[in-house]
Amino acid sequence: MSVVASAHNLSFAYPGHETLLRRVNFHVLPGQILVICGLSGQGKSTLLRLLIGLEKPDAGMIRLLGKDIATLDEAGFNELKRSMGFVFQGSALISGKTIFENVALPLVYHNIGDEDEIRSRVDNALEMLLIKDFQHQYPASLSLGILKRAAVARAMIMRPKLILMDEPTAGLDRISRSVLLALIANIRRINHVSMILVTHDLLAARELGGDIGVIKDGELLEPMNFEQLKNCQDSFVEFLFRQLEEEAAMSGDKRA
Amino acid sequence: MTRILSWVGLHCRRSYVGQLVELGLQASLCAVRKEGNRRQSFDQLMGQLFFIGVEAIPLVAFLALIIGSATILQASTVMPKIGAGDYFGNVMVLVVVREVGPLFTAFLVAGRTGSALSTYLGNMKVQQEIDALKTMGVDPVRYLVYPSFAATVISMFCLTVIFNLVAIFGGYLVVKMLSVFLSDFSDVQLSLTLFLDRIFASMGVMDGVLGIVKPVFFGVLVSVIACYHGINVSNDTRDVPKATTNGVVNSFVCIVLFDTLFALPFLASLGFL
Numbered sequence: 001m002s003v004v005a006s007a008h009n010l011s012f013a014y015p016g017h018e019t020l021l022r023r024v025n026f027h028v029l030p031g032q033i034l035v036i037c038g039l040s041g042q043g044k045s046t047l048l049r050l051l052i053g054l055e056k057p058d059a060g061m062i063r064l065l066g067k068d069i070a071t072l073d074e075a076g077f078n079e080l081k082r083s084m085g086f087v088f089q090g091s092a093l094i095s096g097k098t099i100f101e102n103v104a105l106p107l108v109y110h111n112i113g114d115e116d117e118i119r120s121r122v123d124n125a126l127e128m129l130l131i132k133d134f135q136h137q138y139p140a141s142l143s144l145g146i147l148k149r150a151a152v153a154r155a156m157i158m159r160p161k162l163i164l165m166d167e168p169t170a171g172l173d174r175i176s177r178s179v180l181l182a183l184i185a186n187i188r189r190i191n192h193v194s195m196i197l198v199t200h201d202l203l204a205a206r207e208l209g210g211d212i213g214v215i216k217d218g219e220l221l222e223p224m225n226f227e228q229l230k231n232c233q234d235s236f237v238e239f240l241f242r243q244l245e246e247e248a249a250m251s252g253d254k255r256a
Numbered sequence: 257m258t259r260i261l262s263w264v265g266l267h268c269r270r271s272y273v274g275q276l277v278e279l280g281l282q283a284s285l286c287a288v289r290k291e292g293n294r295r296q297s298f299d300q301l302m303g304q305l306f307f308i309g310v311e312a313i314p315l316v317a318f319l320a321l322i323i324g325s326a327t328i329l330q331a332s333t334v335m336p337k338i339g340a341g342d343y344f345g346n347v348m349v350l351v352v353v354r355e356v357g358p359l360f361t362a363f364l365v366a367g368r369t370g371s372a373l374s375t376y377l378g379n380m381k382v383q384q385e386i387d388a389l390k391t392m393g394v395d396p397v398r399y400l401v402y403p404s405f406a407a408t409v410i411s412m413f414c415l416t417v418i419f420n421l422v423a424i425f426g427g428y429l430v431v432k433m434l435s436v437f438l439s440d441f442s443d444v445q446l447s448l449t450l451f452l453d454r455i456f457a458s459m460g461v462m463d464g465v466l467g468i469v470k471p472v473f474f475g476v477l478v479s480v481i482a483c484y485h486g487i488n489v490s491n492d493t494r495d496v497p498k499a500t501t502n503g504v505v506n507s508f509v510c511i512v513l514f515d516t517l518f519a520l521p522f523l524a525s526l527g528f529l
Binding site for chain 2: 052053054075077078079080081082084085086088090092093094095105106108109110111154158
């Protein structure tokens with residue numbers, strides 16, 4: 001089975017700062033979901049920025065959909081990005097455009113389909129994410145939950161093979177979080193799309209059912225499923241689970 | 257030698273001016289490149305033309321009327337006394353068409369449009385909207401900079417023409433009013449035809465060429481500087497007002513600098529250079 005995304009010995013440091021990511025290795029198969037967990041400032045979001053080309057690695061190789069991105073020119077990488085979607089932590093919808101225009105933007109820019117086809121594809125995406133009623137509204141007038149769902153709709157509108165998501169559940173209330181996780185699982189099941197999802201929310205990782213890779217001191221521990229991770233002897237992983245239990249005890253959440 | 261040249265080239269490209277030139281070239285190339293959706297670019301261009309050009313017309317016209325009138329009022333304190341009362345048209349060409357028109361319009365567009373562009377793009381950068389465009393394979397220069405760049409250049413030219421026409425009209429009104437009310441002006445029998453004749457007679461080829469080149473060049477300067485400062489904001493909200501201020505101030509400095517350079521051909525024609 002061909003690998004959708006992989007990283008080999010990936011290292012990165014922001015200029016003037018200590019090394020943030022050290023020799024990171026992983027691979028994602030078609031339809032697979034890889035959840036990357038860790039504390040704040042450990043380089044989870046930076047890893048996604050490296051994968052989409054917003055930052056350049058200091059060392060190592062990234063292969064996306066069979067291509068080494070270091071060998072691609074700007075046009076080639078832009079072409080590759082048409083097969084990928086990205087969801088930012090803060091949604092990053094274009095503020096001067098309505099939800100419909102935001103979701104349609106990649107289709108319109110890349111001249112994909114006529115007006116009717118664009119409308120139909122955007123309508124389907126908005127219906128799938130239960131936000132069709134908000135299509136004519138601007139991002140400033142909507143709640144974070146709706147904005148995150150719109151960002152997911154925009155990421156999936158090009159029918160990508162790989163979607164990268166940065167903290168999709170951050171800042172959401174419990175109901176919005178559950179709805180969004182269910183929708184993400186649905187998109188993955190229906191479209192058979194691979195996903196790399198960054199979160200500090202271990203429960204979300206369990207609900208989505210993929211492999212979980214924990215970033216510890218800039219290194220990514222071997223990805224494994226939730227139960228394997230729970231039995232992992234690593235002190236940092238144990239610390240994460242203790243944190244989870246404490247949070248659950250405080251909020252009365254019995255799932256942890 | 258090659259290493260020295262490549263070092264110099266790299267440093268030039270990384271310099272402020274080098275990056276402005278690069279952004280200007282990238283934006284200009286978007287006009288001929290087939291990438292992206294042309295219909296979408298056209299719609300954005302129309303939107304920007306409305307904001308930068310059409311909405312600025314009342315302000316430009318008002319200021320042009322005042323400045324045209326003030327210019328003639330100042331000239332009227334001297335010219336009739338030395339028997340040059342028929343030459344107000346020449347004054348309008350010298351002062352308004354050659355200098356004040358393009359300069360004042362450029363200042364106005366830099367202050368109004370330049371600040372808006374820097375703020376708009378700076379906020380987009382802080383909100384990660386520009387990064388979001390990149391992740392979709394959308395070229396931010398094509399999608400954001402090019403429509404603003406093209407609209408600013410077109411608007412600057414049109415607004416300068418409007419400024420000149422309204423200022424000339426304002427100046428003519430003042431001369432007519434003065435000739436009615438003031439005794440010094442009783443000898444000045446200035447018809448609109450004569451006034452315009454004087455204007456056209458005192459305009460040379462260089463006025464025509466610079467009348468087009470100057471506003472277009474100022475339009476390029478204002479839009480490129482504003483967009484550069486906007487898209488180069490760091491991910492810190494506090495940088496947005498700084499970028500806006502720097503964009504406007506640098507635009508003003510560049511406009512004055514190049515306006516001086518544009519005066520050189522006139523000096524050369526007089527044999528000073």
